[in-house]
Structure formats: structure tokens, C-alpha cells
Amino acid sequence: MRYSPLITDLYELTMLAGYVDEGMADTPAVFDLFFRHNPFNGGYAIFAGLAPALSYLENLSFTSEELSYLNSLGLFKATFLEYLEEFRFRGKVTAVPEGTAVFGNEPLLTVEGTLAEAQFVETALLNIINFQTLVATKAARICHAAGNGTVIEFGLRRAQGPDGGLSAARAAAVGGIRSTSNVLAGMIHKLPVKGTHAHSWIMAFPDELTAFRKYAEVFPDSTILLVDTYDTLKSGIPNAITVAGELAERGHRLVGIRLDSGDLAYLSKEARRMFDAAGFPEVRIVASNELDEFVIDSIRDEGGRVDIYGVGTRLVTCDGDGGGALGGVYKLVRSGDRPRLKVTSDTAKATLPDRKRLLRALAPDGSFIQDVITLDSESIVPGDTVFDPANPLQYKTIPVTAQLIDLRDVVMSDGKAVLGPSDNLNVLADRTADQLQKLPQGTLRFMNPHRYKISISKGLLDLRQQLVKAIQEGSTHG
Template sequence: MYTNALLTDLYQLTMMQGLFFEGKHNQPCVFDRYYRTNPFKGGYTVVAGLEHLIDYVQNMHFSDDDIYYLKSTNLFKESFLDYLKDMHFTGDIYAMPEGTVAFPQEVLLRIHTTKDESLLLETAMSMIMNHESLIATKARRVRTVAGNDTLMEFGLRRAQGMSAGVYGARSAMIGGFNGTSNVLSGAKFGMPILGTMAHSWIMSFPSELEAFHAYIRQYPNNLILLADTYNTLKQGVPDAITVFQEMKDAGTLPKKFGIRLDSGDLAYLSKEAKKMFDAAGFPDVIISASNDLDEFLISELKLQGCAINSWGVGTHLITAEDSPSLGGVFKLVGQYDGDVFVPKIKMSDNAEKISNPGIKNVYRIYDRESKKMKADIIALEGEKFPTIKNLQLVSDKTPWRSRVIYANSFDVCPMLQPIFQKGKLVYHKPTLAAICDYADEQIQTLWPEYLRLVNPEEMWVQRSSKLSKLRNKILQEESAKFM
């Protein structure tokens, strides 16, 4: 049986073999994972995928079938394949917890291990965390405009594969959704599963009213009726009112009941339906909507005064339709020559692609009174920012801009937590419910201007002075080689 050890790009394995025969495969090194631009032209990214990554790392090994396949390619030598048979992760990983709000250039994950283990991890790790962070971020944008309305993830049938659908549903929960239609995700992750009925149910009976009656007989406590199969206002809503009244008279009407709209002018139909339900004595009715929704359409519908209080969001969420990838990268930031750590930098003609060298952490500055974020500092591991002194911030992009955060007005929080130490998991994996609560708390630390869908404010993120000096020193030394 093939394992996920083969879930990598060919060049990772060929580089591993090359380093093996060069005697560099076991060289200790440090890699950073970060991204360069927020997705959806937004003001932040929500970190997700860590639990999936942990599972991958814990089960990373090569099976006999893996080795046999690699041998059949005629690209790999016997001694290297023998070496792979016993390979497993032996290093350290530090990461921002799932649900953390992050920003471009920040270290989201840091790996201390050998060159070959780092290379083997890169592709799968990037795929997992790029995708799941992308969906969590999209979901949070939807939650931002939906307020306290119910949000249901409906994207499985439009997902780009099983893994995208299953883990995308989990990521949507981290982003603020209430549940999913995806039964497998519900089983794997303990998520609430939600759903109503399809138009085919309605069309399976001689009339819509009979279809409603049949559904109520089977599911009297899951009472959301699909009301747009034939004519929403002339038939669907009146038929729903009929069955709701019958149940009310019989004393069997549940606390939660309502309709779903899946087509037409959702603003107009929901407002007219609400008038009809109010007139019939059902002011607490749920009006749910689906049909290619995203954060922009939900925002527009709310501006138009729609009466919708429950949303099923599918295609545009699960595919991250308007920003289908998160450009996360994985860069070597240092390696050991004997006992000496040597910082490394990736240079480029594109300034934004020049990496930050050295072993780093992200230090988040919170306003002590409001508990809101003030700034993030990318700094060398172990740097201190005492709260009893004024904190001077100078913008990397515009060094003529600066600001002072006054002493005793702020708190400092290092954002990376140890996940693996010497190959052993040391991180206590929180429940999904705890992750969702933490994600909600994180988003509350952002000022409203960072949550705008269009042209959001940019969080103040800068390098520490020590990191900047190290970076400039290495850049000058490397540049001098070409003079």
C-alpha cells in the first residue's frame, strides 16, 4: 500500500538523494513557512490545518510498496532506498495555533530538523496549511458580514476532491460556521451536521403539500422546508404555512422551523415570505437561503433588508472562488556547520521575495486597555520587548513613518508554540470547539477597519532592529560577491 510519504514533488526526493550522496542529508537546519499576500485582497489570514499536519508528520514513513515504486522509476539508487525504509520525523516544529489571525511575511511555522526531513515535509505541509487556511479565511469573511445568523457549509459536491471537501468543512468551522452538510466531516471531527431536502424530494410526491406532510412524518424536528420548487410565494410559502398551522394546532410545532430558498430574488422573496409568515402568526420562522452565496452577495442582501437569518454557503466557499490559492512558501533560514548556526537568506530581484534569515518568532503587541492588536514584530528568537519601556516602531516599507507605543500600555505575546520536540508530539491538540472559540477571540482583537471586505487597513508588521541588521549584513555580504 502506498503511503503519504509519496505525497511530494519529485524534486524533493531527487534533492534528498543528492544530499544523501553528498553527505549533507543529515545537516541540521531551520526552515520557515510564511506567505506574502493576504488572500481575497483582505486584511488578514486565519491559520488552519495544523491538526492535519500533525497527523501527517506522525504517520510519515515509507512502505515496502513505496520503496518498490521508487525503485521502478530507475531514478533512485539502492542504498538511498534502503535509507528511506527507516525514515521518520525526528525534529522540532513550532507553529501558530489554528484559528490565529496572521499577516504577510510572518513566520507561521518553523521547522528544526535535518535537510532531508525538511524537504520531504515541504510539499505536503504547504498543501495542507495553504488550503485549509484559505478556506478558514474565506469562511471568516462570510461570518463577518453574516453577524449572528446561522452559517451552514454546503460545498461538498462542488469541492475539488474528497480531501478538499472534508478538511474544507473543518476549516469553515474554524472560520466561524455553525455546521456542515458533510457527514464524513461531522463523523471525523465531531462537527454538527445540517441539512434540509432536495427539490427531488418535493417532485417525488403528487403535490408539494403532500411532500411537506411526508417529510414532517419522517423528520418532525428538522423542519426546514424547501419552498421554491414550483412557485415560492403562490405555493411554497402558503403550503409551509398550512403545515406549520396544523402542527401548531396539534401542539407538535418545534421551536425551530422555517423554509429554505434556493433560487430567485432572495431579498424580495424573503421579505415577502416574512410578511406572510408574520400575518399567519409565525414571527419566529427561520428563512434560510442558498444559491451561490458569498460574503459580497450576503452583504448586499442584508443592505437590501432581506429577511434571511440562515445561510447555506457552498461553491464559493469550498473552492475559494475569488482567490483559489494561498501563496505560502517554505524557505531555508539557517543551517548548522558543526555547532555553529549560519543564517541563510534567499535573494531576489523582487524585493518582496527576499527572505528573513535566522531563527525567529512573531511577537504580537496588544493594547492593554482595549485588548486589540496594535502591531506585530518579526524578531529573532529570544528578543525581549519590555512593557515598562516605550516601544518605538519604524515601518520597513516606509522608514520615514514611525509610531510610539507608550510604556505600560501594551502587552506582548509570542505567537509560535512548540508542536514537536525531537520527533515527539508535545502539543496538546485542542478540540475543534476550543479552536473555534479561540478563532472567535482572535478576530475580536482586530479593529473593524481590518475586517473590511474592500480596501482593508494593513496591519503594522515589521522586523525588529536586530533582525533588520542581520538581514542587511547578509545582503551586503552576498551582494559583494558579484561586485
């Protein structure tokens, strides 16, 4: 899929034109992409969107139609538009794998190249990765709430446009929701497509039982009946039981029923009781209707008997406290031969300068202890002291029994992706599930989760303090 280079903010183009005019376009530059706070007031995020981001970078070029449009704006010189004709991304990208559990202020993706190319791609990278990471995180939370239950993505009709629907289906799969109602997403992303029928199918026939029978005649081996059009317990389920018996007589079976309204915990328990009593324990119960991790958790806590959860609106729109947007940012950390730093009024919240490594300390059993951000050139080993980036007076020692691993790899070199089969969504979903199992106890809690520890090395701490001091003293070299 080609992403137009015009998927950008105007200021990326005006800055690019300015760099070209000032002779700065070829200055070496390094940018970090990160977010500051875990979404949904949760304990983690799931990184997603890398493969689409690399596809954008690899295919970045301007068509004659796009250049003609830019010319029509009356903002840019002819020499700049000629420059754009040959403009490509030829840089390097280092990133964590999709499906990795990540946390606030960690450099998830680093872009190295010329100032022109590394700056220009900011908006598109944030657009792709912010949304997909947010959806993948929401999906992982929903799958955790569902336990052994299956979750299907049902959100296309409530997504933010067709592009949002496709991206949400992909990101949800990274987070663990491995099937979708979105047929185009099924084709593009190789996802199983699932679905039932709407209330309008029932209402189009003289009565509910006729509607059920006709649907079962058309799809005898994949029938799931929506049972709440009129009265779930007095009409819908009894009629579904009748059709289940008729299918069995013809050598088929009713796959399931769907509950789309009412008290889903109570109705699912009653549905399970009724189907079991009728001799159909294999019939599965699907629930939908404004589900999210909190509603699903409540259904299970109340003893609900739901087998499959169809999750739509609150997944694809990332509804919930701390949701809505990830808040990822893209900051310059080195230009030319100098590390760069953005300082706020709170110097403890200053960005982390220069090229860096992102390490994870593993316990002997493979579980995660903490993450450590270091300078790229710095050596760090178990037993070393590391520091809280927001409060350097707080520090801790990496356990001597820990193993330190690099979380990031080079995924693009000279503008060409060097990543393996990253877009196999089942592989990515498996990685997400494995990562969540290895987080410290309490990290997956929905309320007041455990705060996973992120530290910085002594070398990175010292460099940041030096740059802050230089800026405070009026230096222009920060």
C-alpha cells in the same frame, strides 16, 4: 488519518536523495512557512491546518508498497530506498495556534531538524496549511458578513474531491462555520450535520403540498421545506404554512423553509411577513444559492430576513478576488551554523533570515496594535523602535503602554506533538471570533481594509542587510 509520504512533489525526493549522496542529510536546518499577501484582498488571514499537519509529521513513514513504487520509477539507488525504510520526522515545530489572525510575511510555522527531514516535508505542509488557512479565512469573512445569522457549510458537491470536502468542512469550522451538510466530516470532525431536501423530492410526488406533508410525516421535529421548486410566494410558502399548521396540531412545529433562488432579500422579507401573519414567527428562513460574504452583506443591507445561510461553492473553492490559493511558501532560513537568505531583485522583499520570534503588541484593553518579528535571541520591549520590512526608512515606536506576547509555541518536539486539545473545533472557532474582535477598526472591511502593521526589529533588519551585502559582494555565505 494517515497521509502517505508520497503526497509530495518529485523534487523533494530527488533533493533528499542528493543530500544523502552528498553527505548533507544530517545538516541542521530551519525552514519558515509563511504567505506573502493576505487572501481575498482582505485585511487578515486565519491560520488553520496545524493539527492535520502535525498528524502528518508524527506518522511519516514509507510502507513497503510505497517503496516498491519508488523503486519502479528507476530513479533511485537501492541504498537510498533502504535509507527511506527508516526515514522519520524527528524534528521540532514552532507555530501559532489555529484560529489566530495572521498576516503576510509572518513566520507562521517553523520546522527545525535535519536538512533531509525538514526539506522533505515542505510540499505536504504547504498543501495542508495553505488550503485550510484559505478556507478558514473565507469562512471568517462569511460569518462576519452574516452578523448574528447562522452559517452552515454546504459545499461537498462542489469541493475539489472528497479530500477537499473533508478539509474544507474542518477549516470552515475553524473560521466559525460550526456545522456541515457533509456526513463524513460530521463523524470525523465531530461537527453537527444539517440539511433539508432537494427539489427532486418535491418533483417525485404528484404535487408540492403532498411532498411537504410526506416529508413532515417522516421528520416531524426537523422539517425544513424547500419552497422554490414551482413558485415561492404563490405556492411554496402557502403550502409550507399549511404544513406548519398541521404539524402544530400534532404537537410538532415546522423548523424552517429554504430559499434557493430568486431575490433572496425580497423573498426572505415576504416569507417572514407571511409566516408572522399566519402565527408562526418561530419558523426560520434558510437561504442558499451561490452565497459568499458579499452576497450576504448585500442581503442584510437590503433588509433581508434570513436566519441561516447555507454556503457552498464559493466557500469550499475560495472563490473571489485574491482567492483561489493562499500562495504560502516554505523557505530555508538557517542551515548548519549560518543564517540563510533568499534575495530577489527587490532587496526590500528579501526573506527574513534565521530563527525568529513573532510578537504581538497588545493595548491595555487587549486589542491588537501591531506585530513584530525579531531574532530568536533578541530582546525587545515596549518603547523600542521597529521597522517596516519593505521600507526600512519607515519606522515606529512600540507604545510604552503595550504588552508584548509571543504568538508561537513549540507544538512538536523530537517528532512528537506536544500540542494540547487543538482539534476541538469549537475551541478554535471561539478563538477566531475573539481574535477578530480585537483587530483594529477597519481590518474586517471587505473593500479597502485597514492595513495591519507588521514590523521587524533592529537586529533582524541589520542581519538581513548584512546578508544582502555579502551576497551582492559575491559571498557564498548568504
